Amino acid sequence: MKYEVVIGLEVHVEMLTGSKLFCSCPNRFVAEPNVNTCPVCLGFPGALPQLNREALQQALRAAVALNCKVALYSYFDRKNYFYPDMPKGYQISQHYIPLGSNGFLDIEDEKGELKQVGIGRVHIEEDAGKLLHEAGGASGGSSMVDYNRAGGPLIEIVSEPDLRSSGEARRYLEKLKSIMQYAGVSDCKMEEGSLRCDANVSLRIPGDQSFGIKTELKNMNSFRAVEKSLDHDIKRQARILDSGEKVVTQTLRWDEDRQETIVMRGKLEAGDYRCFADPELAPIELTAEEVELARQNLPEMAAERARRFVEQYGLPEYDAGVLTASRCLADYFESCLEHFNKPKEVSNWVMGEFSAHLNNAGLEADQASFTPEDMVELLKMIDEQVISGKIAKEVLEKAFVSGKKPRLVVEEEGLLQISDQSELEAIIDRVISENPDTVESYRGGKGKALGHLVGQVMKATRGKANPQLVNELLVKKINS
């Protein structure tokens, strides 16, 4: 393509506090509407918001983890807009002085080289409520409002327009997610909305100093959707520019079902939010020592943990990299090791079969009903030769889907490995008599022929025979 792509991302993450940002209501999802609300988050007159200490600490950790300069003095502003998801008529945010600014994170660019992506700001703000729209009748319909999420603790992280492709945007998000998870700030589950991303994208002729006209993309609820909607809009903008027309500044919504972007109208101008300092909330003051302490106390990040996995468990670097890419997966791996200390074996199963099922189901490791205890139970059965590795894959799949214990699956499905010599001998005798040619060629010195016979026995036992024992018995019988 003859254009250079310029992308900047605005990411909101939900923080992992017990209570909301400015009140003591629980900060967690519940199905019943409006049960986690109080005068503060409902914006009743006379209610006084008070900042959550833990939320400030987590936001501070996020800022230092993203290499930001931290403002020792900052405060909250009211961002005014009138929409039913905000009962107060304004959102409490940090408009004029963000907690963190001028940070960066590293990603790999298209050539696989290290690239620094600037972080313009990291600020604290409150979440909005949720609206459910009813189908409109003659009256235009109604919306049902749930304020459980209103006043929840968020941080917004705004990148500089440093990203040059949709792939870089995805890698930036993956890195950001990893940092936020490791810093203990957010679980960053995009499908559940604990990480939300808006994208600004424009095109320009390479070498241009100024930016082209940008569009804003919203409503993407997976990393894949971010990548796809960016690709979609990059193509759309390129077509417009190719034809000599101009791109129009607009906000577009990604429609997952139709796999295309749809124009949203009625977006407010920046000045329409009439931001001003919230007089009810006193300024946040931090000392340089507090910021330094937060920096020193940052938890282990992915790269460090990977290094430790190599040193402590003797894992290949590849395994360590895959396992630590997600904090949940790394935690899962280490939980397994507590009761089954064979790192490489655990790694193979966690990276391989387990991860494959997670991906299929769109789950994170901590959401799977197949727990580390289940994994250990499975691996012990292989170790004790109760089941073969091949059968174990089948057991894992069934246990993963049904939530049943692996041992129960083995019992219910009759998958116990056949290590009973007399039972196997009967099957082996039959296989030998049914395959005289193969037996002859083995006798004649063709070693490969044995594999075929083992295969026949495995087939006859639906994979349940102990392969080593089959091998032994076959050789013994043919040679006798």
Place this chain on the structure above:
Amino acid sequence: MPFDFGKEVDHVARLARLSLEEDEKERMAGQLSDILKTARRIQELDTTGIEPTSHVTERPAVLREDRVRPSLPLDKALRNAPRREKGFVKVPRITVSEQDQK
């Protein structure tokens, strides 16, 4: 060009989703003009060397410990809602075309 207070009132009313009668608009435009006049007078003060102040108190925020306390019972929380249904607050739907997105 003189500042068009009528237009400004229309704009602010739209942002607040208020529908104003003509006489209300006129009254608001007058009030808005007075408020801005006062602001302009304050701006005439010489503030050289004075740091901008955003808050009347100089004390920093007193933080709250991250402890969950009981929320309001649902019927109390929704007592002032003009319309409600199944625990939700029910409001007129604002359609996408006029929806003001954050």
